[in-house]
Amino acid sequence: MTQSSNADSDPLADDNFSVDEPPTPAPKKRGTRAASTKASAKSAAPKEPRPPRAAPRSDFRIAEQPSFVLHSYPYRETSLILDVFSRDHGRVALVAKGAKRPHSALRGVLQTFQPLGLSWTGKGEVRTLTQAEWVGGMLPLAGDALLCGFYVNELLVKFCAREDAHPALFNHYVLTLSRLAHGEPALYALRSFERVLLRETGYAMALNKTITRQPVVAGQKYVFDPERGVREASDDVPSQWPVIAGQTLLDMEKDEYSRPQTAAQSKTLMRFLLNVYLGGTPLATRQILIDLQNL
Numbered sequence: 001m002t003q004s005s006n007a008d009s010d011p012l013a014d015d016n017f018s019v020d021e022p023p024t025p026a027p028k029k030r031g032t033r034a035a036s037t038k039a040s041a042k043s044a045a046p047k048e049p050r051p052p053r054a055a056p057r058s059d060f061r062i063a064e065q066p067s068f069v070l071h072s073y074p075y076r077e078t079s080l081i082l083d084v085f086s087r088d089h090g091r092v093a094l095v096a097k098g099a100k101r102p103h104s105a106l107r108g109v110l111q112t113f114q115p116l117g118l119s120w121t122g123k124g125e126v127r128t129l130t131q132a133e134w135v136g137g138m139l140p141l142a143g144d145a146l147l148c149g150f151y152v153n154e155l156l157v158k159f160c161a162r163e164d165a166h167p168a169l170f171n172h173y174v175l176t177l178s179r180l181a182h183g184e185p186a187l188y189a190l191r192s193f194e195r196v197l198l199r200e201t202g203y204a205m206a207l208n209k210t211i212t213r214q215p216v217v218a219g220q221k222y223v224f225d226p227e228r229g230v231r232e233a234s235d236d237v238p239s240q241w242p243v244i245a246g247q248t249l250l251d252m253e254k255d256e257y258s259r260p261q262t263a264a265q266s267k268t269l270m271r272f273l274l275n276v277y278l279g280g281t282p283l284a285t286r287q288i289l290i291d292l293q294n295l
Contacts, residue, residue: 001020005266008068025095064119065088065118066170067113070085072112080096080100090163095128096110112153113138148186152176155193158278159201188258206253207253208251208253211230211231221245221246222243242269246259
């Protein structure tokens with residue numbers, strides 16, 4: 001079952017959006033006989049050839065793109081700016097004209113954590129939403145799972161550049177929301193998503209081999225150099241680098257977090273790496289989750 005809404009159906013009078021209109025031709029003045037004679041003389045003179053007219057600009061149109069709304073922001077009186085994560089176009093900024101009006105059909109469609117089919121047009125930094133269709137088939141997030149969903153959305157906003165497509169990351173995002181909605185432990189879902197996020201955005205490195213290409217041994221201690229990868233723990237490494245058991249690294253490489261030690265150390269390692277790659281910029285939702293002991 002699908003529910004669709006066409007953004008063009010809402011009047012836009014309250015938003016004062018500029019619309020290009022053809023200029024109104026100035027009224028022709030009645031000239032004297034002399035003026036008419038001069039005009040006739042000019043028309044008789046040979047005309048210079050006009051340069052070829054530029055081809056009309058065709059808008060960039062995308063139809064029914066699988067997407068999710070990450071965040072929305074008020075725009076003017078009745079509209080919204082949407083930060084959208086799409087499968088084939090990455091993060092895109094869209095203006096949803098009239099979406100805040102009480103009777104706008106878009107109000108019930110443009111929800112976070114729900115799969116949508118979005119259509120838009122335009123070539124600027126902010127495109128214009130033309131249609132939104134609710135695809136359905138996904139349970140809503142609630143409680144702690146909802147907070148985890150906002151955390152995942154914030155990571156996407158921080159790490160993904162606009163219009164940089166990540167189809168594999170999009171698919172894993174869908175999987176993560178499904179796992180959270182079905183009550184799987186948030187620890188497993190979030191650690192898995194963080195690793196895929198770093199891999200798809202160019203930060204991830206192998207966890208089962210050291211920087212010298214030696215296999216990681218379960219019983220040894222290691223650290224993770226954010227610029228190079230896994231290396232053996234020693235006294236000369238920076239003190240802020242967390243010491244991680246080899247077994248934890250091997251478990252993380254296999255996306256396995258059931259061991260208590262792996263659960264605790266993987267959380268510490270991912271906090272450290274995300275903080276480094278974000279340049280120390282704090283994550284608002286992570287702090288909330290830390291306070292609730294859910295991350």
